Amino acid sequence: MKNSLKIILLVLSVVLIALLISGCAPKEQPPAVTKPFAPTNLVAEALSATEVRLTWQDNSNNEDGFKIERKKEGEDWTQIATVEANVTTFTDTGLNSNTKYYYRVKAYNSAGDSDYSNEAEVTTLVNWSVYDWTNTVEPPTGWIDGNLNYPMANFCTLQDGILKMDTTSNAAATPSFRFNFDSASCQPGSFKMTIVFKAKGEVGITNVTRAWTLDIQTTLYRGGFEIQPTQVRILNGTGTLVSTTGVTGADWHVYWFTIEYNLDGLYARLYVDGNPTPILEGNINAAPSTIPDPQFMRLGDTSTSTSNLYIGYIDWILWTFDGAFVPGQVQIPEGFSLNP
């Protein structure tokens, strides 16, 4: 019986070892991976005309990272990026200006994706071009001297960052500077712009009738505005008065013009000193330009009449082709105020 007991014990030992090796014996299990909790409090902030910064709250301790999705109005969601675990911010770049975007974020790991965060929407900033005269009388980049035969430098002066244009010494010089439009973009339905500048004129000088003229010439329409010492006018293509106001052009004002083509013509509005109600508005549609190419916008004047002189001052100018905006509807660049 002693040998039988030994054999039984041996068999039992072998069986036990076999059980241990086969994994049937109890052992420590890794915890099952579960999906991460969804991020919350997603916020989208426009940093510029092309950049948006996202921030969110990370609510999970088991994510491998976050997936970021974006869409425009009426479009499908697209994943644009992933970021690593515990990251709670992302800057999206290369966006279009003045465009509304939607974002949502979710966490993910090997078990799958979390629910989505809230959706955040944001509109990128307007793409303003900015020019603030400092140490040269030359026109801003993108504009050209309006009279190449008699450059601006010959009759413009600059003091304390203010450009002065004075035609009284040489009326024939016709000082101005102008922006040539891309003719393809300057079409009805597609053309909208806003131009803002701080300016004033002089009064009490014989034959000085204007402070500033904004003149627009295209293949379809021509017209503009005149800022006079005692009023502001919209002109049609032949210079006929369309409308007047009591604005005193001799004082500093911030003039905010919008121009847009619609089926009826070139529609213009004028706002003063940030007031969102236009003081003038109407079509500038009386006459096609006699100078169809190039199409341009001009600040200054080309009158050579000695009874039609002007002395004008301009501090800075902003312009954008993103839209015909009302003051207050969009941010203007830092450092510029609509209240003179």
Ligand SMILES: [Ca+2]
């Ligand atoms: Ca986390």
Ligand SMILES: [Ca+2]
């Ligand atoms: Ca200035």
